[in-house]
Amino acid sequence: MIHHLDVGQGDAAVIVAPNGVTAMIDNGRQGSCDDTIAYVLGQGVSHIDYHFATHYHADHISCLDDLVDAGVTVGTCYDRGGSFGTQTYEDYIAACGAARQTAIKGQVINLGAVTIEVVDLNGAGVSTSDENALSLVLKLTYGSFTHVFAGDLPGVSPNVESIVGPEVGDVDVCLDATDPEACILSVGNNSFGHPTTEALGRLHAHGVEVYWTQTGSGATPGAGDQVCDGDVSVTVESSGAYDITC
Numbered sequence: 001m002i003h004h005l006d007v008g009q010g011d012a013a014v015i016v017a018p019n020g021v022t023a024m025i026d027n028g029r030q031g032s033c034d035d036t037i038a039y040v041l042g043q044g045v046s047h048i049d050y051h052f053a054t055h056y057h058a059d060h061i062s063c064l065d066d067l068v069d070a071g072v073t074v075g076t077c078y079d080r081g082g083s084f085g086t087q088t089y090e091d092y093i094a095a096c097g098a099a100r101q102t103a104i105k106g107q108v109i110n111l112g113a114v115t116i117e118v119v120d121l122n123g124a125g126v127s128t129s130d131e132n133a134l135s136l137v138l139k140l141t142y143g144s145f146t147h148v149f150a151g152d153l154p155g156v157s158p159n160v161e162s163i164v165g166p167e168v169g170d171v172d173v174c175l176d177a178t179d180p181e182a183c184i185l186s187v188g189n190n191s192f193g194h195p196t197t198e199a200l201g202r203l204h205a206h207g208v209e210v211y212w213t214q215t216g217s218g219a220t221p222g223a224g225d226q227v228c229d230g231d232v233s234v235t236v237e238s239s240g241a242y243d244i245t246c
């Protein structure tokens, strides 16, 4: 089960593998941490075996220290390494403590039948200091089902997405350059104009099913889109068949 939490602008996803091993990809933004904590504890998760920080913007990593304060323990923290000059980053690092490890391109983390591969990171070979472009690109596989998480990876200036797309291959759920069947937008009220009309238009043009945790501050949802106004869950069977629900 993959839960995309409704944290407004920003990302947080909780993965519970069939054998009970847990992973978390990003953890939400300041101001929404109570929601993240309530959701994680509500799922009966008190230990996160593998936490991934796609990148160090505050709308992705603000709540790990709050989760730890709430009694949640973390096995391993994977991130892009390096550093970032914010207090939010320092709090994240402190919450990880000795559990922090720099992710390595090509590394595969096993959660039993579910695997999470680090497809690329740190700009995928493009020299850039754009924090979004440094995002980890993670590919979750369960049977024939694949789901890509790519933080805020940009498709323009620099266009890292077009490099990473072929590395990822075909996926079932999201990353614009990968020909997905479905995409989950976690935007919320934001000052960035997300999602852009161009990005949303590309998804619609490719016939992608689009799910929103909530409407954003950019393009408005298309007629066939589903706006959940809450968390979005992806339930995957061992056959690779999947079901997306609000």
Ligand SMILES: [Zn+2]
Residues within 6 Å of the ligand: 055, 057, 131, 132, 152
């Ligand atoms: Zn970002």
